[in-house]
Amino acid sequence: MKQTIRNGSLIAVSALLLGLTAPLAAHASTPPKSEALDWSPCGSGSGSGSGSGSGSGSDPRQECATLQVPLDYADPGGRRIDIAVxxxxxxxxSARRGALLLIPGGPGGSSLDDPSDKGQELPQKVRDSYDLIGFAPRGNAPSTAADCGLDHGDLALTKLRPWPTADGSVTENMTTARRMSQACARNGGxxxxHIxxxxxxRDIDRIRAALGERRISAWxxxxxTYIGAVYAQLFPRRTDRIVLDSNLDPTGDFGRTQLSRAWLAGFAPGVEDMFTQFARWAAEPDNPYRLADTPAAVRSDFLRLAERLDREPLPWPGANPEVLNGMALRQSMLDxxxxxxxxPALAKLILAARQGTVPPAPEAPPEAVLQNVAAVGAATICNDSAWPTSTALYEKGVAKNRVEYPLTAGMPANAMVCAGWSNPPEQAPVRITDRGPSNILLVQNKHDVATPLSGALKLRSALGRRAVMVTVNSTGHDAYLDNGNACGDRTVSRFLATGERPGRDVYCA
Structure with a gap:
């Protein structure tokens, strides 16, 4: 999950989800549009507004519209909210196949500008074949926007990610969870x-219908990837070609207590794996940002520096809060x-902290954007599945996690805002199964801090014969057309353009 807003402000990574289907012909008939979209230039009214991903669009061809959907799908005739598309x-x-929906990460991310941005990185044959569709998911401005009115200090990443105190205590985290939850209940309406x-x-299916498409493709x-997997589970016959890139672990006990915690837990092995890659890089003799002579020394030096900053924080002008302590260093590492x-940015921060002087943090995004993204992230994670409320349970989990995964110091087992959430989930999580058409392609980097390969393999297993997985021998989050490799990119592009999918799981070395 990724919507990156750097340096002491926010990463709403917050928190997931073979009978062949005959391809649709380019001229396939479609049902009548329900609530047809009224397209106009972005920024002229429809789908325009302030916030992250405003739909202003750098490409003059991009159009915007607003779709109204039920606030509560259990009451479809009740209040409606806006979704910007x-x-x-x-x-x-002449080659048009249909619509390719760009589903953003987060929770709290928007793809409203993606047709102009990442969509233009798609191969020409894909852009020839599909309308590229972006949207601001419910709660994200300029759709009807959510806001919890959180305290400024609670927008810090070291609060949104539940880093325990230096001694491993979770008491402050539980207090923060209750305070944030109360703010959302008081101000979120x-x-x-209903996020x-x-x-x-369900909103995506309303978008599909409004576009006049019988089936929709998605990236x-x-x-x-979790939204896409849930959509394919709920509406399997309305899917065409589905690409899921950098995949979340969709598993849980489905007693409403584990699903979203699986995402947070993934950071522990994810950071350990990525640190191996970073330490190898940081020990290279010709690296201008070399940190130590060996990867093992890079790791031990980092752990000592984090412990020192726990005891003796440094001023960090412009950050939230304006101190570089051990928690802030670990969060910067994760970012x-x-x-x-x-x-290099992490290496430079480490080198500066060793010298005792840290340069000012980069300027943070506007607080209104941070408030919006934080509210959507909290609501999604907490409404998807219930979290334990026992301080003792978190204390036990954090203590064990700190020993097994020293780099993350217990954070992945700790209590987020959901530990204090006042409204229990209204429905059980959707179980991802192998029932449905075989039209899903997973692409996954081998080394990924936010969605580790171990979690992606669980999604692959859950989908069974419906999916094929491309594992890419590469490092970083987001594989296709970003941090992957040419082999993986070719495989995904071929699937989107032609429908040709590998007959079995493949490894792209």
Whole structure:
């Protein structure tokens, strides 16, 4: 899951999810549109507004529209909310196959600008064949926006990610969870209770219908893989070609207590694995940011530095809060592990902290954006599945996790806002199964901090004969057209353009 807002502000990574289906012909008939979308230039009214991913669109071909959907699908005739949608039409109408929905990560991410941005990285044959569709999921501005009115200090990543205190205590985390939950209950209104993965999946089906498509293709990334998997489970016959990229572990005990915790738990092995890659890089003799002579020394030096900063924090102007302590260093490490291109940024921070002087943090996004993304992330994770409320349970889990995974110091087993959430989930999580058409392609980097390969393999197992998985020998979060490799990119592009999918799971070395 990834929506990156760096340096002491926010990463709403917050928190997931072979009978062949005959391909649709380009001229396949479609049912009448329900609530047809009224497209207009982005920024002119429809689908425009402030917030992360405003739909302003750098490409003049991008259009925007607003779709109204039920706030509560249990009351379809009740209050409605807005979903902002964008598109760039297929570039070769005679070859048009349908619509390719770009499902963002997060929770808290938006794909409203993606038809103009990442969508333009798609091969020409794919752009010829599909209308590229983006949207701001419910709660994300400029769709009807959520806001919990959190304290400024609670927007810090070291609060949103539940780092325990230096001695491993979770007492402060439980206090923070209750405070944030109370703020969401007080300020979030009815909307905050109706933001979940299942709601997102049902909204996608409303978007499909409004587009006039009998079936829809999708490219879901990070948390978007869970939305895509849930959509394919709820509406299997309305799916065409589905690509799930950087895949979340969808498993849980389905007693409403484990599902979203599986995402957080994945950071422990994810960081350990990625640190091996970082330490190898940071020990290279010709590296201008070399940290030590050996990878083992890079690791031991990092752990000592984090412990020193736990005892003796440094001023960090512009950060939230304005101190670099052990928690902030560990969170910066996690942030920079999403993309190996950010390894130098982490090395420079470590080198500066060793010298006792840290340069100012980069400017944070506007607080309104942080509030919006934090509210959507909290609501989605907490409404998807219930979390334990026992302090003793978290204390036990954190103590064990700190020993097994020293780099993350117990954070992946700790209590998030959901430990204090006042509204229990209204429905059980959707169980991902092998029932449905065989039209899903998973693509997954071997080394991924946020969605580790171990979790992706669980999604692959759950989907059974419906899916084929491409494992890419590469490092970083987001595989296709980003941190993957040419072999993986070719395989995914071929599937989207032609429907040709490997006959079995493949490894792209």
């Amino acid at each position: 964008s598109r760039i039409a297929a570039e070769k109408p 009815e909307l905050i209770r 979940s993965t299942v709601d997102n999946a 879901g990334v990070s948390y978007g 920079d592990f999403y993309d190996p291109d950010d390894f």
